[in-house]
Amino acid sequence: MESSVVDIQQLSYRYERSLVLDDVNLTIRPGSFLGLVGPNGSGKSTLIKCILGLLKPKDGSVRLFDTDVGDFTNWEKIGYVSQKANRFNAGFPATVFEVVSMGLFGQIGLFRFPKKKHRTYVYEALDIVGMKDFARQPIGRLSGGQQQRIFIARALVSQPQLLILDEPTVGVDANAAQHFYDLLARLNNEHGLTLLLVSHDVGTLTRYVSDVACLNQHLHFHGSKEAFAKNPDLSALYGHDVQHIVHEHGEVAP
């Protein structure tokens, strides 16, 4: 097994003249659930884009599964659900099955029909997110929370080892968000999926993650959620209810 899923060393990134990431070092262990938090404009999405190879930093290195991101080709190992995973409107002409199949285009090829094994993958992914019975439904008729599960299924269908989610609960009600976090915890605990979750919702996030990284141009903190909750400065900066919630769940010694 790889020593790390993502290994970032001394990464700096600037858009024209503004430095957005400054000397960031971050390692994601296999099987961990990392919550990435930080204020608006702190560079979280930029960091994700560097991990996904969409931005090419001049300084520092990004390694994925022990391979430099510039040489990395096994992109099916990484699933990504973006903040802007737009909801489909009611008339969108595709079924849930078809939307999830899109996650297999790398294997099937565009405009080719899925084979039996691909159909099995799609149903397995839908089963994991609890949406198997919706396969033949038009995607646009599903609620926001249900559609969000379908985006997860689409990311899972190529059987990735790392799932990256950028603010996935934006626009989803509190109850659906709760179910969504429960699903992520299950994917991490039962399926051994490594997760990187970007969220503003620090209180909820720290209930589920194993590790926390706090970004604001620099990486201000990177460690276990217990260590995060014990750090009063960071708790105040990133969410006053963090300590309360972590204590409430009995995960930190008093």
Ligand SMILES: Nc1ncnc2c1ncn2[C@@H]1O[C@H](COP(=O)(O)OP(=O)(O)OP(=O)(O)O)[C@@H](O)[C@H]1O
């Ligand atoms: N393409 C771009 N060109 C120039 N500046 C950019 C570009 N994309 C982002 N920025 C700037 O870089 C900074 C970091 O943006 P980024 O989107 O990474 O932050 P973020 O932490 O994800 O923010 P949010 O929580 O609001 O989504 C911001 O000041 C933003 O305005």
